Structure formats: C-alpha cells, structure tokens
Amino acid sequence: MFEKTVEALKRRGYEAVAVATREEAKAVVLKEAEGAYSVGWGGSETIKEIGARTALESSGKEIRDHQTQMDLFLLSANALTEDGVIVNIDGTGNRVAASIYGPKRVVYVVGRNKLVAGGVVEAIIRAKKCACPPNCRRLSKTTPCASLGTCADCDSPDRICKVTAVFDRCPTHTSTLVVLVDEDLGY
Secondary structure (H helix, E strand, O other), X not given: OHHHHHHHHHHOOOEEEEEOOHHHHHHHHHHHHOOOOEEEEOOOHHHHXXXXXXXXXXXXXXXXXXXXXXXEEEEOOOXXXXXXXXXXXXXXXXXXXXXXOOOOEEEXXXXXXXXXXXXXXXXXXXXXXXXXXXXHHHOOOOOHHHHHOOOOOOOOOOOOOOEEEEEOOOOOOOEEEEEEEOOOOOO
C-alpha cells in the first residue's frame, strides 16, 4: 500500500520515502536536521513519539515552537490519502502556515494509521474523528469532542478545527519530504 502512496506523493511534487519503524523515521529526521540551525515543531505527537524532538533538544538544536521562520519544520498530517493528498486541521493556522511557506525545508512523518483509502472527504472525516478529539483532550480544551470522543461540529471558542488545509500538490518553493512509517503514530 505504501508504494502506491509514495509514487503518488512524488507525482504531486513531494520527496517521499517509506520506512518500517519509528526508529528509521527518527534517523531520517535527524539526518535532515544535521545542517539546520533552527528546527520548528508544530506540536506533533508523532514527532514526539518517534523520539526526534528529544534527540534534537539533546543535540543542542534550537527548537522553535509554533513559528513559521526556521531552517527545518517538522510535523505530521492529520490524514493522507492513498493518492497523495495531505489534509491538516489546525486551530490557529500556525502549523499549516509553516508547512506552506517560510521554512527552508519541511518534513512530514506520517504513521500508517493516518492513511485513508478514500479521497479528501474521508481524510477530513478521519482528521475530525481520530485527531481532533484526543488533541482537544491533550490541550485541555473544553469542547464537546474532548468529552464525547467524536466531533460534534461545535461552535466552541476552544474548538481546534478552525483551519483545514488540503495539499493537492507540494507548495511552490517549499522543499518537502514525506516519511511514511509502517507503524501507528500520533492521532
């Protein structure tokens, strides 16, 4: 299944690789970070789970949380279609903004649990159903999805699903690598 998605991502202008484990994904991220002075992180649980954030901090790399100007920006996707469309939902837009424009290099690390067989609609449903509720709980948001465990399409001011970005192709002038990992990672 990854081969099809890797080829689709490449057709859409991304660099893409598939790895078997989180350790291999971490190695790719650390290699990407070697020449970077500053590394941005948009709050990704996936980046934490593979141990990349801790390793980068231990190596003395400057980690910039929630900023758009840096050498390398690390994040995950809320969903990725088999045909290479990336979907991210954000509360303030800083994470999606940095993945579109600003950093010299963007690296997505995407676990197999975020891959959807359908199209954009299924990807958005996956993001709202599987990513938003646990992220609201993690961030101590007082939203219906935090307590119900599923999207209620609420009007809460604490809502984190305010900005939806659909990446049909790699943004112009944004060097982007997508690392697909054959493990469940993040939400």
